[in-house]
Amino acid sequence: MSVPHAVPPGRHLPDYARDLVRMHDAVISGTRPNLRPRALVSRSWSRVLGLGLTADGRNVRAALAEEELARRRHGSPLRNVIGELRQVIGAVSDASPLLLVVTDADGVILWQEGASPVLRRAEDLGFRAGAQWTEANVGTNAIGTALAEAAPVELLAGEHFEQGQHPWYCTAAPIHDPRTGALLGVVDVSGPALTLHPAIGALVETARRLAESQLWRGHRQGLERLRRSAEPLLAAAAGPALLVDDDGWVAHSSGIAVGDRIAAPADGQVIAVPGVGACIPERLADGWLIRPSDRGRTVLLDLDLSGSPVLRLRSGDAEWHRPLTKRHAEIFALLHSAGPAGLTAQALSRALFGDTEHLVTVRAEVSRLRRLHGTLVETRPYRLADGVRLAVHRAPGPS
Known part of the structure; x- marks a missing residue:
């Protein structure tokens, strides 16, 4: 701008x-x-x-x-x-x-x-x-x-x-x-x-x-340093694997087709990678090794809007639930309504703010959402990733 x-x-x-x-x-x-x-x-x-x-x-x-x-x-x-x-x-x-x-x-x-x-x-x-x-x-x-x-x-x-x-x-x-x-x-x-x-x-x-x-x-230089430092581990790893930094940016992938980024890993938390399913993060000195935990490939999400927004995930044997900000819950609901066609940044700005003058804010919000929840949401246009199924549960209306 x-x-x-x-x-x-x-x-x-x-x-x-x-x-x-x-x-x-x-x-x-x-x-x-x-x-x-x-x-x-x-x-x-x-x-x-x-x-x-x-x-x-x-x-x-x-x-x-x-x-x-x-x-x-x-x-x-x-x-x-x-x-x-x-x-x-x-x-x-x-x-x-x-x-x-x-x-x-x-x-x-x-x-x-x-x-x-x-x-x-x-x-x-x-x-x-x-x-x-x-x-x-x-x-x-x-x-x-x-x-x-x-x-x-x-x-x-x-x-x-x-x-x-x-x-x-x-x-x-x-x-x-x-x-x-x-x-x-x-x-x-x-x-x-x-x-x-x-x-x-x-x-x-x-x-x-x-x-x-x-x-x-x-x-990019940091990702390359991470890849070089982990080369011996990657060579010895059996099966599909990802190497990512602390923010979830992918330094190397083997047998897993993902974009540039997944959810930011954390100790003890299973990560959902669309198209792969539930994955287990393993801490390295300067990053994380991510490997599938089972054969499940579909990520099932439940967005509960009946009270404070909560996102629940199930993939294979893995399950977790996380609180959402109201803005992130609104974005998930809008992308669910948009279907596979998704929404452009301009369309998402109009849906959230009533105009197209908030593109910077929209991009920042989606970036934060992706950092917390990984590639459950894709970009260009914004949409739910392949392999992700979302159900939205709203508070019952007045009788």
Whole structure:
């Protein structure tokens, strides 16, 4: 999803920035603005006003202690791509007064890079490593609003809620784990408002794509290392087997035709692999060896919606039941109704949210579902996997 540009085509940047400041002043004072805020900005301002933040002062900016910041940096998968992001932005920042910021999923700034004058101005604003730049902390800003909207955001001058941020533009995009769809953080480029260029959005999108592609490359390299380390065991294994990592991604398969991923294994839990049946996970040093436990090939599911959603599985002699979130239960029920034809991401978004504007959310939810329950659900289109039979039991209606 590309970053929407904050400046309408044909508008003169300095004039438009001044108009946005006037718009902000009018809205905050309760008068009618000559320029209406964008829908994105209106939604964000409504959220922060509801939180009781003030526009004419500086809201609280408590930075994390160095120990906590170091812990978050070490625990973030983005630490493996920050070097590449610095190279992409660094070539531009030498010639332009801009700032690269990378946060975690909580909006905490983990890394900053940029020209010294811009870094000093950012420091004066409390825009520094360890600070949390969510809407709840500092009002409408590209980082916090991108997190709230789950979408790329570009804001200019008076579109920021706090007046102290009006001299800035900021352009941000969420970064997701390409393996799981989980939100990892946000990449942001900020700078003086009157230096905003249409290419900034493309720069941020390039940074996002680079981060996710590098994460995916690291993932593939990890699977290859797992395969090489387990080669002696695989050579000695009799019968069909799978080698997977801790998230269920397949490093090697022998005699079992599956896709790229199964359910994340866990000690003592039987895994259902469609087309294979119940399988037993065996822990290895860096992954799992998965082998069939019996000859059963059909996976029978019961989705119980009569109370808190529960999914029950039976395959051969193996049985288990797991609680479901309401969203995952709704997805299973929709795919059951859709039948073998399944649903596209757009159709699933429309069924869940009433529109097609939630594709990122839909893909993330299905990715989480597949991580928990494996390839019971297939993709492109979303559908129940071959060999899976689902029955849905709903609460009885009023008599």
